[in-house]
Amino acid sequence: xxxxxxxxxxxxxxxxxxxxxxxxxxxxxxxxxxxxxxxxxxxxxxxxxxxxxxxxxxxxxxxxxxxxxxxxxxxxxxxxxxxxxxxxxxxx
Numbered sequence: 001x002x003x004x005x006x007x008x009x010x011x012x013x014x015x016x017x018x019x020x021x022x023x024x025x026x027x028x029x030x031x032x033x034x035x036x037x038x039x040x041x042x043x044x045x046x047x048x049x050x051x052x053x054x055x056x057x058x059x060x061x062x063x064x065x066x067x068x069x070x071x072x073x074x075x076x077x078x079x080x081x082x083x084x085x086x087x088x089x090x091x092x
Contacts, residue, residue, distance in 0.1 A: 002019060003018075003019065004017075004018070004019040005017065005018050005019070006043065006044055006045050006087075008045035009045065010036075010045060010050065010051075010053075010089070011050075011053075013091065014091075015089050015090060015091055016089075016090040017036060017044050017045065017087040017088070017089060017090070018087060018088045018090060019085060019086070019087055019088075020086050020087065020088050021086070022068075022086055024086070024088075025064070025086035025088075026064045028088060029054065029055070029056055029064045029067075030056060030064065031056075032055065032056050032058070033055070033088070033089075034053055034054070034055045034089045035053070035054050035055070035086055035087070035088065035089070036051040036052065036053050036054075036086070036087040036088075036089055037051060037052040037053075037054060037067070037068065037071045037084045037085075037086060037087075038051040038052070038084065038085050038087065039075055039076070039080035039081045039084060039085070040080075040081035040082070040083050040084065040085050041079070041080055041081035042080060042081070044085075044087055049080070051087070052067075052071055052075075053089070054067045068084060071084050072084060
């Protein structure tokens with residue numbers, strides 16, 4: 001994992017994204033924080049692919065692995081990459 005940070009617009013708000021590992025993403029998700037999933041060959045916040053924001057909904061709980069598996073199934077291919085990268089969203 002590389003220590004990457006990106007700053008830009010995400011759904012109308014200015015954010016900074018910091019790349020994190022999957023176990024860290026799982027812990028933040030369980031704590032109720034927003035996590036951005038992005039294909040490994042794409043830069044988040046680009047014009048081609050913004051990413052997929054997941055957040056724990058305590059009223060209708062969904063497991064973190066369920067989000068990751070769905071994202072991987074629908075977005076994994078040769079052009080985008082075969083696994084997701086995880087980013088912590090830091091609001092400004």
